[in-house]
Amino acid sequence: MAKFKGIIEVDIARCKGCNLCAVACPFDLIQLSHQVNHNGYNYAVQVDATRCTGCSSCGIMCPDGCITVYRTKE
DSSP: OOOEEEEEEEOTTTOOOOOHHHHHOTTOOEEEEEEEOTTSOEEEEESOGGGOOOOOHHHHHOTTOOEEEEEEEO
């Protein structure tokens, strides 16, 4: 079975900090930043890209479509 490595890209300007992506991540790799975007929301950040498999659970769960998931085969 092939192993996959993933990384996410969050559109910081559109993220509302709902935290649904962090709840959906099976590896607890997403948290809300301590910084805020121009709308005053704490935005989502990936805290550990080395363990991400690119499962896309976070991107599917995001109600605003702010997360793009990139996945490569190792």
